[in-house]
Amino acid sequence: MKVYAMVNQKGGVGKTTSVINLASYLAEKKRVLIIDIDPQANATSGLGFDIDEETPTIYDVLLQDATAAESITPHSHLAIEVIAGDNNLAGAEIELVNAIGREHRLKEALDSVAEHFDYALIDCPPSLGLLTVNALTAADSVIIPVQCEYLALEGLSQLNDTVQMVRKYLNPTLEIRGLIMTMYDSRTNLSRQVVEEVRNYFPGKVFRSIIPRNIRLSEAPSHGEAIKEYAPTSSGAVAYKYLAAEIIKGDKR
16 A cells, blocks of 8 residues: 655645645546544545534544544545544644554554555644654655645755655655645746745655646535546646646656
């Protein structure tokens, strides 16, 4: 199972949108698990999941001894399975501070279900706290969505430092798989300049598939749908379909 952590400590850059839509297209050919460790649980709600109190969430896996297997919920019609997030995660950072093996809890949980999936995508919170460190410790690689706007590179050096730190102390094989340029507006020079700047800063790491600014992409989660269901012919849908194919092709090398 390939485990990808979708990380950027800046909010509003397209992390959850990328997790949901990339997963939906990967699932056309692969077995896919989403892990929602963002306290806002937008990946859970954005896919239309209404988790009842009986179903364990990732909070219960990290802090209440629930197993990953019993916490997995299949999507009703997409070939995706999810370990849901909930607002209890808001306090998880504090609760994890004194927990034994605190950085490795997510990795241990995912290792137990690894044989059942080809891909696991972790939707991380917009911070570099213990939840994100758990994701980086569990992940094979990091995928970083970057918004094509002013100050796009702000914070990326700090994120890079965190990745290096986790590699040094917790996960020696962790690497950056790639950066997804999101909210690209072909009408502006700024979008083109930002893509060029990020390519210079991370040579060879920026995915060729660029995600456009697309109203359908922002509407889809409010309907509890991935873009492939909500607007399958939209420019956003086409871009994520190409991105999924690019990732699968790259992983075969």
